Amino acid sequence: MAQSPVPWDENDEGNSISAVSSSDLNAYAKEFVPGFIPKLSSAEQINAEMEQKYARSTTAPTTTAETLNETTKSNTSSVSKGKKAIAVVKRDIGRQKEPLNILFCGHVDAGKSTIAGHLLFLAGQIDQRTLEKHQAEARENSRESGVHAFATDTTEEERARGITVEVGRAWFETERKHIVILDAPGHRHFVPNMILGAAQADVAVLVVSARRGEFETGFERGGQTREHTMLVKAAGVRRMIVLINKMDDSTVNWDQARYNEIKNKLIPYLKKCGFKSDEDITFIPCSGMKGSFLKTAPEEQCAPWYTGSAFAQYLDSLPPFSRNIDGPFRMPIVEKYKDMGIIVMGKIESGCCRVGDQCVIMPNRNRVKVTNIYYEDMETDFCICGENVRLKLENIDENKISSGSVLCSTESEPCHVGKLFDAEIVVVEHKSFISPGYSAALHIYGASVEVQLQKLIVLVDRMTGERTQPNPRYIKQGHAAIARFQLSQSGKGICMELFKNFAPLGRFTLREQNGTVAVGHILKIIE
Template identity: 55%
Template structure:
């Protein structure tokens, strides 16, 4: 060891010896000055635990001292706020601090000043702000749970601009950031599809992006202060109408997108166009309110012309009434999906001076609440399923609600399953309720044993199943006659099954509603009849009067919708 090192070692040893002498001297001084006649010290067991300012970050891990009321009351108060309980049902360590903050009167309240109590030393104000921020986030999560779920489907002819409007709404509501859209715009430009970039927010499939046609029902969501909206982007091409029917069965509100561009509206609305069929299928699916967005008003052939807007409106109204939409259920709005005009903010008067109505998003936000079967037994038709370290099913809750850990029944297989996990819009939750589009991870069933059209339901009240059922059917469009032995594809909620007419029971008079006493030999277009159907496989269904969403169906043949109907009775 060098001299320098040895000198250093001697220095710190000497310093340690000096400190030891000082400690001994200090302790002897305290002993000589100790007051032996001082009163006995009585600790205050109700005092809050002292936490130094430099340990505030770890304060959440310390156990709070018992306050004057019993600690159970604090836990009870915390449980009232659902956001303060995590997914496992445990209360976070710092929730008692937030409860105490909430109980503290605010400075605005006129309360007498309380006597000073032992508190922590004055620390940085940033730590207090962090606590406030944390509390605000929890309150926001609580508000999220209370928001009304609304499922909106965008329907209409191919190339009307459904996906573009959906993408623009996601951008305007902050669900897609500007950087992502700029990336889409660059990629679209490379493929000479500059105007398609907004639709790529919903058309995630490579084939859909290359061809510019939506194939599967796209899903996205956005929120307002009162409501949580799920966007369902339906395909407009006639080849994918079955996919559109599956999406319409999950919707509460339909948005019919019309292209105002010269020639495009006429093509979509004429016979063979999808505008008519989509409107009729939306009504059959049980959608009561329809918003018609006259899109592409900024096109060079339109230029926000009131004359063109009224022309489209006058042609549509008679057909909408014929299908069953009343005037109070129909709302027309001009818009531009590409520029976002009249979607979130009202149109500038310099652009369109003749329209004085509200913009699209504020309008749907102010619609009255929907009637839900919240108290009924749980029921969820399965739209799709896949395997991701377990069987995961998707669908819309049509009745009741459920929570993690519940035991449910998969019909028609009658397989008992347990809920392992629940998701609402990619966010894991502990419970779901009627009206929400959710994903459920099931334990106790394999993916191969579940198919679209199966129903997840309450074991105490399973849905009915059968192959033979009686139904009232309205024949919309069919060139030939329909008699016993006729076959078609039946689309009921999320199931598509081939059915055969087994028996014609009677016809129903359109005006009076009276049933014929003689069994008809056949029925034809624009007649209403009660028939007995037999399906090739077992279908989950309910009588229309009991569960409307599981009792409606559509009959399709040769790529056309020929009839709509409602289940009257499940025979066997």
């Protein structure tokens, strides 16, 4: 006899499992529900209208820092403080190009950094003199074939070892997009860094090698192709571009059969992770070394069988992303440094910010003032949701900013801080049973702390979302459950939110040294 559904604190606000579906976080779900409400706010409608207007135009006006400032003054002089979001969107017209954050992910040595660097060169972001400098350094490190990787692999360790350690960051522009490249490390030892990159991404770019043997190594169990795919989906990334690299290799020679073989092996797993083959996945053959199909199609007919767009052309054609511009200002801090003051970096996940704004850094509740805003190579007086920016802060010591800190506006409630919470999780890979007392590393955006499973509340049917068995003794691979977790560090909490209210800080992963164990989202913050 089937068990009747088990209630679970449904009278408590934010606790009802009906408010969130297990498919929202399930890496194997058929459908993905985005974290933010899809209905456009008033500010977003203005932004969408401007994007449509711009898309219809044939040329974009040239914008200098001076004209941008003039546009800013004229567009905001009559706008009240209570309508800050709309004012910022109007001022953003001066920038014209939509921000797009892309994450290069995949197995080590697939060619991620080489593709990123070569694309930057083709887009004009790396001049010939800089390229020649990189070539000289590559020869010194006996890495002539990896010269383009030096554009994003900037540390001595990365250049000497030939692997990415930190998330490299660079940018270039297309006709309609301002594109930020996040180059994630492919080695399994640096997956936590990759998770931080995935949290900032709008689009994932999975790079796989077409070279005989290399694709198989990355895709088999233990390779990072599988784990990275699951992690970007768990991070809320909805669109996947698969670059099948090294098509020019002597073992491949732009063979369509090899391209189709890799494509046919990947599609079932991508679907299993929740990506839709038609809407969410695009395959593009390329050569990172030669630059083929990165910016444009090559002049030589190396792949006459491929009739799709080149990589940069496809990125430029993507429709605008819906942004939470009307929401409270939230910027998870991913990096900090000193430069005539304290500067923090990050992607704005909600709302907007202007020079002079008063903010608070959570979880320590330090009040700061934003004195300068830098958007790539331009100093500006505002920034909006979706942009990767640098903010100079006043009234703060560097040691007060820790991993996982979030910059919030003082005009609204700051983000929550928690150390005991209930969450719905899906165990994606674990060889043994998981029971109360189990510990793992919890990753929420930039925060990484040890967490302990306190209680298994109820099992959840992954197909129907119904609660089935209350108080199970254990869970195992493939199980979904509502569970209670507590941070192991005594007395300290980290920034987190309910998934249904603010998805970027409501998603998390649980990892052990050998890999990702579970993904989940937060249902209730207890304390």
